[in-house]
Amino acid sequence: MLQDFGNSICVNYSVIGSKTLPKSSVVKIQLAGNCVSLFNKSDNALDIHAPRKALAHNLFVRAKKVFPHAVVIEVDC
Numbered sequence: 384m385l386q387d388f389g390n391s392i393c394v395n396y397s398v399i400g401s402k403t404l405p406k407s408s409v410v411k412i413q414l415a416g417n418c419v420s421l422f423n424k425s426d427n428a429l430d431i432h433a434p435r436k437a438l439a440h441n442l443f444v445r446a447k448k449v450f451p452h453a454v455v456i457e458v459d460c
Contacts, residue, residue: 384431385445392449394421396431404429409450414443415458421446 386393388403395401404421411422417439420428433439447455 384433384442385449387449394429394431396429402429406450407452409446409453411454411456412443412446412450413456413458414439419443419446421450421453 384395386395390407391403391405392409393401393403404423408423409421410424411420413420413422413428417433417436419431419433419439419442421431422428431439431442433442443457447453
């Protein structure tokens with residue numbers, strides 16, 4: 384779901400949609416249930432819904448490595 388292109392990252396957030404973001408634009412990562420949200424400086428979010436919590440957790444762990452400067456939030460659901 385996250386493809387690393389050096390200074391940018393491609394987020395495949397659905398079967399039909401993807402978005403490329405500069406790594407520096409993501410300032411917060413949030414895990415809530417089976418949804419991982421990537422927030423930018425304007426507090427807009429890109430939500431990535433996984434079919435299971437375990438997959439969302441794996442994506443969350445990967446996002447923390449890709450965006451080490453981002454604030455990390457885990458919400459219990």
